Amino acid sequence: xxxxxxxxxxxxxxxxxxxxxxxxxxxxxxxxxxxxxxxxxxxxxxxxxxxxxxxxxxxxxxxxxxxxxxxxxxxxxxxxxxxxxxxxxxxxxxxxxxxxxxxxxxxxxxxxxxxxxxxxxxxxxxxxxxxxxxxxxxxxxxxxxxxxxxxxxxxxxxxxxxxxxxxxxxxxxxxxxxxxxxxxxxxxxxxxxxxxxxxxxxxxxxxxxxxxxxxxxxxxxxxxxxxxxxxxxxxxxxxxxxxxxxxxxxxxxxxxxxxxxxxxxxxxxxxxxxxxxxxxxxxxxxxxxxxxxxxxxxxxxxxxxxxxxxxxxxxxxxxxxxxxxxxxxxxxxxxxxxxxxxxxxxxxxxxxxxxxxxxxxxxxxxxxxxxxxxxxxxxxxxxxxxxxxxxxxxxxxxxxxxxxxxxxxxxxxxxxxxxxxxxxxxxxxxxxxxxxxxxxxxxxxxxxxxxxxxxxxxxxxxxxxxxxxxxxxxxxxxxxxxxxxxxxxxxxxxxxxxxxxxxxxxxxxxxxxxxxxxxxxxxxxxxxxxxxxxxxxxxxxxxxxxxxxxxxxxxxxxxxxxxxxxxxxxxxxxxxxxxxxxxxxxxxxxxxxxxxxxxxxxxxxxxxxxxxxxxxxxxxxxxxxxxxxxxxxxxxxxxxxxxxxxxxxxxxxxxxxxxxxxxxxxxxxxxxxxxxxxxxxxxxxxxxxxxxxxxxxxxxxxxxxxxxxxxxxxxxxxxxxxxxxxxxxxxxxxxxxxxxxxxxxxxxxxxxxxxxxxxxxxxxxxxxxxxxxxxxxxxxxxxxxxxxxxxxxxxxxxxxxxxxxxxxxxxxxxxxxxxxxxxxxxxxxxxxxxxxxxxxxxxxxxxxxxxxxxxxxxxxxxxxxxxxxxxxxxxxxxxxxxxxxxxxxxxxxxxxxxxxxxxxxxxxxxxxxxxxxxxxxxxxxxxxxxxxxxxxxxxxxxxxxxxxxxxxxxxxxxxxxxxxxxxxxxxxxxxxxxxxx
Numbered sequence: 001x002x003x004x005x006x007x008x009x010x011x012x013x014x015x016x017x018x019x020x021x022x023x024x025x026x027x028x029x030x031x032x033x034x035x036x037x038x039x040x041x042x043x044x045x046x047x048x049x050x051x052x053x054x055x056x057x058x059x060x061x062x063x064x065x066x067x068x069x070x071x072x073x074x075x076x077x078x079x080x081x082x083x084x085x086x087x088x089x090x091x092x093x094x095x096x097x098x099x100x101x102x103x104x105x106x107x108x109x110x111x112x113x114x115x116x117x118x119x120x121x122x123x124x125x126x127x128x129x130x131x132x133x134x135x136x137x138x139x140x141x142x143x144x145x146x147x148x149x150x151x152x153x154x155x156x157x158x159x160x161x162x163x164x165x166x167x168x169x170x171x172x173x174x175x176x177x178x179x180x181x182x183x184x185x186x187x188x189x190x191x192x193x194x195x196x197x198x199x200x201x202x203x204x205x206x207x208x209x210x211x212x213x214x215x216x217x218x219x220x221x222x223x224x225x226x227x228x229x230x231x232x233x234x235x236x237x238x239x240x241x242x243x244x245x246x247x248x249x250x251x252x253x254x255x256x257x258x259x260x261x262x263x264x265x266x267x268x269x270x271x272x273x274x275x276x277x278x279x280x281x282x283x284x285x286x287x288x289x290x291x292x293x294x295x296x297x298x299x300x301x302x303x304x305x306x307x308x309x310x311x312x313x314x315x316x317x318x319x320x321x322x323x324x325x326x327x328x329x330x331x332x333x334x335x336x337x338x339x340x341x342x343x344x345x346x347x348x349x350x351x352x353x354x355x356x357x358x359x360x361x362x363x364x365x366x367x368x369x370x371x372x373x374x375x376x377x378x379x380x381x382x383x384x385x386x387x388x389x390x391x392x393x394x395x396x397x398x399x400x401x402x403x404x405x406x407x408x409x410x411x412x413x414x415x416x417x418x419x420x421x422x423x424x425x426x427x428x429x430x431x432x433x434x435x436x437x438x439x440x441x442x443x444x445x446x447x448x449x450x451x452x453x454x455x456x457x458x459x460x461x462x463x464x465x466x467x468x469x470x471x472x473x474x475x476x477x478x479x480x481x482x483x484x485x486x487x488x489x490x491x492x493x494x495x496x497x498x499x500x501x502x503x504x505x506x507x508x509x510x511x512x513x514x515x516x517x518x519x520x521x522x523x524x525x526x527x528x529x530x531x532x533x534x535x536x537x538x539x540x541x542x543x544x545x546x547x548x549x550x551x552x553x554x555x556x557x558x559x560x561x562x563x564x565x566x567x568x569x570x571x572x573x574x575x576x577x578x579x580x581x582x583x584x585x586x587x588x589x590x591x592x593x594x595x596x597x598x599x600x601x602x603x604x605x606x607x608x609x610x611x612x613x614x615x616x617x618x619x620x621x622x623x624x625x626x627x628x629x630x631x632x633x634x635x636x637x638x639x640x641x642x643x644x645x646x647x648x649x650x651x652x653x654x655x656x657x658x659x660x661x662x663x664x665x666x667x668x669x670x671x672x673x674x675x676x677x678x679x680x681x682x683x684x685x686x687x688x689x690x691x692x693x694x695x696x697x698x699x700x701x702x703x704x705x706x707x708x709x710x711x712x713x714x715x716x717x718x719x720x721x722x723x724x725x726x727x728x729x730x731x732x733x734x735x736x737x738x739x740x741x742x743x744x745x746x747x748x749x750x751x752x753x754x755x756x757x758x759x760x761x762x763x764x765x766x767x768x769x770x771x772x773x774x775x776x777x778x779x780x781x782x783x784x785x786x787x788x789x790x791x792x793x794x795x796x797x798x799x800x801x802x803x804x805x806x807x808x809x810x811x812x813x814x815x816x817x818x819x820x821x822x823x824x825x826x827x828x829x830x831x832x833x834x835x836x837x838x839x840x841x842x843x844x845x846x847x848x849x850x851x852x853x854x855x856x857x858x859x860x861x862x863x864x865x866x867x868x869x870x871x872x873x874x875x876x877x878x879x880x881x882x883x884x885x886x887x888x889x890x891x892x893x894x895x896x897x898x899x900x901x902x903x904x905x906x907x908x909x910x911x912x913x914x915x916x917x918x919x920x921x922x923x924x925x926x927x928x929x930x931x932x933x934x935x936x937x938x939x940x941x942x943x944x945x946x947x948x949x950x951x952x953x954x955x956x957x958x959x960x961x962x963x964x965x966x967x968x969x970x971x972x973x974x975x976x977x978x979x980x981x
Contacts, residue, residue: 051113058108064101064319071098073308096948100814107822111332132156132164133425133440135228141423143440151231158226158421158441159473160713160734162219166233168194169214173471175225177216182239188223189213194230221736226421226473259355259767262849263326266771270778274321281786282314288793309805313789316813320781323821329770333763333829336926340832344755345746347730353742356725357708358760359842360615362700364693364723365710367621367631368553369443369732369748372597376447380552380594382543383412384525385536391596398455404527412590413452415557417459418466419483419507420445421473442474443732444555447595448509469504476622476690476713480510482584506560506583511622512544512592515556519589529588544592548626551634552594558587599634606751607636613757614841620685620693628686629661637683644683648674657681664688668695675699693719706842710745710753711737727753762833764843765911769828772854773908777820777901779858780865784808784897788873807873807893811949815941816898823930824905830926831909834919853912853977860976861907861969865900868965869893880958891951892958895942899966902934907973915974 049057058064075094082091131143133156141156146164149155157163157175169175175191194214216222216229219240235241289306298306334355338348348354368374379391384405388397399409422441439446449459466485474481487505508515522532522540547554562583610617617637621628625646632638644659648666661684668691670678679699685692690713697719700707709716709723712733717740720726728741729748738744745752788806808816872893882888910917921927943953954962 048116049112051109054112054116055105055109058112059101059105064104068098068101071101071312078305092947096811099948100811100818104814104818104822107818111822111826114335132161133423141440142425149231149234151234153231155229155231156226157216157222157229159222159224159475160736161222162735162739163216163222163229164234165218165231166238167216167229167231169216169227170194170230172214172227173225173468173473175227176223178221178223179217182217182219191216191225191227193227223736224473224475226471259330259352259763263330263767266849267323267326271318271322274318274782277321277782277786278314278317281317281789282310285310285313285789285793288790292794309810310789312810313785313806313813316810316817317782317785320778320785320813320817320820323774323778326771326774329825329829330763330767332825333766336830337759337763341743341756341759344759345730345749345752346756346759347744347746348742349738349744350742353725354760354763356706356760357743357756358762358764358837359706359845360708360725360757360760361705361842362616362618363610363708363710363753364618364620364696364700364719365750365753366712366729367619367623367628368597369712369729370710370745370750370753371599371603371619371631371635373600374443374597374732374748376443376553376595376597378447378451378593379596380547380592382540382592382594383409383590384523384527385539386525387543399527405523405525406527408523408527408590410457411559412557413455413457414462414466414487415505415507415559415590416448416452416509417457417462418468418485419481419509419557420449420459421471422446422449423459424449444553444595448555448593451593474510478510479514479622480508480584482506482508484583504562506562506587507557508559508584508587509555509557512540512554512556515558515587516540516589518584519558519587521587522589532589540589540592544624545626547592547594548624549630550594551599551627551630552596553623553627555593555595557590557593558584559590560584560587599631600749600751602749602751603635606754609754609835609838610757611636613838615757616683618683618685618696620688620696622688623686625661625663625684625686628684632661632684648678659683661686664692668692672699676703679703690716690719694722697722706845708753710750711741712748713737716740727756758833758835758837761837761843762831765833765837766829766831768849768851768854768911769831769908770825771849772857772911773824773828773901773905774820775858776861776865776904776908777816777824779862780869780897781808781813781816781820783862783866784869785813787870791873807869807890808897809890809950812890812894812951815949816901819898819901819934823934827905827924827927827930828908831924832920836914851911852981856976856979856981857907857973861900861904861973864969864972865897865904868900869897872896880961885952887946887950888952888954891942891949891954892962894949894951895938895954895959895962896965898938899962900969902931902938903966903970904973905931907970910977913977915977917970917974 059068071094073094075091075098078091078094131145132149134142134144134149135154135156136142149164151165154170155164155167157169163177169191170193172191172193176188177191178188190213192214217240218233218238233239233241286307289310334351337354338351341348341354365371379389380387381389384399388399399406420441422439422445424439424446439449452459466487469484469486471483472478472481484504484506508518516537519532521529522536524530544554544556560583607617617635619628619632619637629638629644629646633640638644638659638661642659644661646661648662648670658681660678660681662678662682664685664687667675667682667685667688676699679696680703682696685696688696690711693709693711693716697707697709701722701724706724708725708727709719710727710729711717711720712729716728716737720728720737720740720742725743726741727743727745728737730738730744730746731748733741733744733748743756785806785808788808792806873889876889876892877883877885880889880892906917906921909919909921941949942951946952
């Protein structure tokens with residue numbers, strides 16, 4: 001519909017016509033005044049919930065509703081007793097239960113608000129990563145956030161970009177866009193530049209005419225080519241904006257991670273078990289209550305109160321048994337982890353990646369920028385049939401003067417400047433807030449432009465002088481780039497001799513073996529165009545091999561001079577790119593450049609850490625075998641002592657015992673049986689395509705591997721999506737690669753990926769710590785409540801009054817529930833993982849969340865706490881000389897039980913046989929705050945909460961006994977870890 005509106009807008013049509021006619025951006029007048037509404041390029045934000053909404057969700061939980069109803073009934077009975085004068089404080093318990101429900105609701109709501117804020121912060125960080133290249137009226141190119149794009153702006157688009165707004169192409173070089181997400185069209189749609197005749201066309205015809213499809217829609221992905229777009233619709237008015245607005249208006253449920261689903265399943269099973277136990281408890285306790293005639297001698301209100309207490313206790317058992325903290329713990333852990341990972345330059349896009357990364361068994365990573373510094377420098381140049389620049393040999397013979405060779409050299413510099421889409425612009429980032437000049441685009445192209453500048457040539461000047469007729473940008477499939485230009489005839493004449501004017505020049509640069517294959521001539525040492533004999537071809541190939549062996553990336557350049565009449569025939573061809581590719585045949589070979597990209601200093605140690613952690617690192621690169629092997633040896637991925645072999649060796653039935661290096665062609669030509677034998681030993685896959693990378697990922701997954709993949713290009717999106725966890729590059733990665741990934745490495749560094757492994761394992765450990773603690777409290781509290789309730793009804797214990805209330809009353813149990821659920825989740829889920837998590841192999845997907853050491857601690861701690869609590873319950877009045885003071889005994893038992901759990905919370909920070917439970921505790925401010933808060937509240941409850949909790953204040957001696965019992969709990973846990981089983 002917006003197409004029709006555009007066509008009807010003559011001012012927009014006039015502006016587009018000017019943009020096409022005036023290729024010099026500096027001549028394009030401003031267009032902001034043509035549009036009436038300045039719009040912001042932001043899609044409608046997903047609706048957020050208020051604190052009151054979260055509180056309502058918490059308080060309407062089924063178990064809390066039942067507990068509240070029972071509390072109201074208990075309160076009514078208590079008020080009746082107080083009014084009648086039989087028990088003046090009978091109403092306190094009902095009020096205390098309602099207050100406890102309110103506290104649980106409040107804490108849950110606060111936690112949910114905090115979680116929402118974390119995810120909003122993370123989403124904002126993701127949005128900040130998206131930037132576009134803006135061209136102003138003077139032709140200056142700057143990088144701006146997507147949100148800053150306005151109607152009337154001109155923005156550059158190239159392969160790998162996600163289109164930021166709806167617009168019309170005013171310049172297009174073989175542009176193709178993937179619009180599947182918006183239109184359902186599975187094949188990329190070819191785009192052309194807007195032309196004057198489009199303004200006079202019927203809008204419906206424009207839309208239906210594929211060759212004249214010059215519109216780009218926001219959210220579509222540019223998969224090929226490059227161009228310039230005039231922005232027409234932004235934000236909620238764009239095609240994607242309208243779609244996203246509708247989606248975000250719906251109340252969507254948050255997607256759960258695999259670990260959340262597993263924990264929710266455990267929680268449901270525990271809830272069912274708790275419900276069955278509670279129902280059986282209530283029924284059996286009623287039967288026992290009646291059988292022993294516990295109601296004898298009591299007035300009706302007391303009997304009703306006993307019945308209500310039995311029901312409330314049953315409901316409280318359900319509250320304790322239902323582990324609300326399980327989903328909370330994983331949510332808190334993921335939210336905490338993602339924010340801290342951001343500080344470690346890992347921007348998490350999908351929460352499931354945090355969990356999966358901890359289970360990764362292999363990493364398939366790029367070489368350039370990930371293992372290397374992505375700081376490329378031209379250190380070797382082969383031109384004129386010889387090496388004119390060599391950093392290793394300390395030689396530099398730059399052609400100069402008016403010689404033919406110097407003219408060819410100037411044409412070479414011009415070819416590098418023009419046959420490139422990289423440009424320099426001021427850039428700031430979170431890692432470096434200071435503005436600095438940096439090349440946007442291919443880092444390799446940036447290094448070549450840096451070199452041409454050192455040689456005295458400016459890319460901006462050469463680009464202004466050349467008229468670009470057409471261009472095929474570099475792709476990992478073609479491994480080369482071509483630009484066709486109309487150029488000054490004198491430059492061509494000086495370089496290659498007499499030519500027929502007007503002339504067109506075809507500049508090509510790319511992989512040496514590809515460029516060399518299309519050349520039949522070369523420029524010799526005198527600047528003459530001579531036949532490219534087999535000897536010269538071999539000389540060039542040997543030079544390339546030497547550079548690759550020294551770890552240099554090699555790029556070759558060639559040129560072909562053609563009459564413009566032949567070049568313009570392309571306009572009558574349906575398949576433009578196919579015709580363009582014929583133009584590079586029979587070219588003149590110009591030069592080979594050796595580009596150095598040093599290995600990152602921390603990569604060898606990071607690779608060694610991965611090996612220690614049971615994670616195999618493999619290089620998957622488009623570079624030559626020699627270059628890849630050189631980097632693999634430097635980084636430790638390959639080891640000379642261990643040995644390695646290049647290519648397919650031996651018979652298939654012979655197992656490979658060494659590391660293996662293959663090319664993409666060798667790998668894809670293998671049978672599945674051969675791949676099965678080779679894959680465990682494959683360390684380097686060179687000269688590979690994105691399809692080879694995707695095939696490698698799928699084959700590794702079929703062997704049970706959990707695969708992490710790094711990628712930066714548009715074509716890496718398939719491998720990134722196929723992997724278990726995909727890492728894209730924050731600096732060099734395209735927007736398509738970023739949107740296909742789970743995590744963005746903001747500094748493109750392999751060591752940052754290793755940090756993600758640590759965090760991933762930390763999430764898994766945090767959940768297991770919480771499970772270990774919660775299971776202990778659940779088992780102990782439920783068991784003690786049931787056993788002592790039956791004892792009380794039967795008249796066994798200190799009180800002997802056949803009161804169905806166990807040693808831990810309802811309000812005390814609700815405080816215990818708050819400690820063992822929400823507070824424990826916050827405390828244990830925020831532990832920072834240490835490097836010791838890399839001393840073990842990755843956890844398998846089918847592994848249980850509980851290990852033997854965890855079950856041992858749960859079992860022994862539960863037994864200890866149950867035994868101590870029952871002994872205090874049965875013998876405490878005698879030992880402490882309490883007489884008939886049931887409130888004081890209840891307080892001692894309750895306080896001792898709570899201190900056991902406070903110390904067991906510390907115990908639960910270790911889930912194996914490690915003895916140092918205090919390691920890193922002081923660095924976890926959340927843990928220190930929460931355990932301090934719990935202790936302070938416990939002290940206040942014991943000394944001042946008498947009426948509500950049915951307890952009495954303790955003296956120093958009694959406090960000392962309770963603390964000692966808690967300390968013994970910690971020591972006992974340490975002793976149990978020393979047991980051999």
